[in-house]
Amino acid sequence: MKSALIIFTVTLLVALGSLLIRPRDIPWATHLDRPKWLFFEPAIPLIWTVIFLCGAASATLVWQQQSGHLTAWLLMGWYLLLEIVTVAYIPVTIRLHSLIVGTLLGAAGVGLGIGLMLVVGSISGWAALLLLPYVLWSPIGTYATRRMIDLNPDAA
Numbered sequence: 001m002k003s004a005l006i007i008f009t010v011t012l013l014v015a016l017g018s019l020l021i022r023p024r025d026i027p028w029a030t031h032l033d034r035p036k037w038l039f040f041e042p043a044i045p046l047i048w049t050v051i052f053l054c055g056a057a058s059a060t061l062v063w064q065q066q067s068g069h070l071t072a073w074l075l076m077g078w079y080l081l082l083e084i085v086t087v088a089y090i091p092v093t094i095r096l097h098s099l100i101v102g103t104l105l106g107a108a109g110v111g112l113g114i115g116l117m118l119v120v121g122s123i124s125g126w127a128a129l130l131l132l133p134y135v136l137w138s139p140i141g142t143y144a145t146r147r148m149i150d151l152n153p154d155a156a
Helices: 002-019 023-030 041-066 070-096 099-121 125-151
Strands: none
Touching: 002 041, 002 070, 023 070, 041 070, 041 125, 070 099, 070 125, 099 125
16 A cells, blocks of 8 residues: 555656646647647546556556566656656647657657556556556547647647
8 A cells, every 4th residue: 555655646746747837838839729630638637647547556556566676666667757758748848839849758658658568568467458548548649749730830
């Protein structure tokens, strides 16, 4: 239980990093054209909340299976890196006014997520399954950002 509390707390603290945006950069983001199929955009914060909770649960299962081994610490670092890259997407994209940077961060997250799921699968099938929402959703976000470059060439 203690490890789960620590993992979920770290997840929450890192997720709060998405709030590191400057108010003066918000108009840039709100005026961007979005693909018409992105009608579910208001649900995205809820979707990411569920994905982060699944990721924290996955990390907890891995920690419980590998506790006391160097592998556990390395994998916790991988989970942390994945969350940092994911959370950095909004503040970095908005601060730099660059959808290309957002696309690259999204693609990095996709690669990190798939790799982590494959590695974790040999430790715990449930832990790997809990990463599936990330692996399925992150390419959608990355693709949406890439499409936004076509709709907003000046914001690339």
